[in-house]
Amino acid sequence: GENVEQHPSTLSVQEGDSAVIKCTYSDSASNYFPWYKQELGKRPQLIIDIRSNVGEKKDQRIAVTLNKTAKHFSLHITETQPEDSAVYFCAASMEYGNKLVFGAGTILRVKS
């Protein structure tokens, strides 16, 4: 089955700096890669996603890149703000089969 590894487990950055979180997946059949932000006690919220037919996607300060050959994808947050502090999860899913597999999560702390 699919296995998703996520690094780093914790990340501290200064406000205004960039943050990068990286994930690798094992199953080349996976074609959908969402990123979730989860604040304490709340639901995972989708912040951006990418499909395997696209190499990069951007939404304001957030971007995701995908390297299908190397089977890894990354989340980039620019101009970080204190409200970006949360746990971020990457995930991977195959087109069929209804399984969404999560990475272990990254605790992001943005220091003001």
Next chain:
Amino acid sequence: DTEVTQTPKHLVMGMTNKKSLKCEQHMGHRAMYWYKQKAKKPPELMFVYSYEKLSINESVPSRFSPECPNSSLLNLHLHALQPEDSALYLCASSQGETNLYGYTFGSGTRLTVV
């Protein structure tokens, strides 16, 4: 309506109690999911219902019993739970058998077993 609604938001139950968690969506999604999430850990898949049929059971203990009465509702029946079952239980839905439109998560039920 673009939400997945879960009730109750919080639940405290004893180890001999029987309780149920409920999940509802009105987006016409035909796949529904139960996830369990411990603190500072990722959500772990428990069950998947596809077109009201159980399609995935991730070797979950029988003290957790899912039920899908119709395409909009998903229940999780709880019986004889252990304190280590205390967690956030998340329901999610997706359009069907493909991931074409992604997944929508509910706000979860915070379960404490005493």
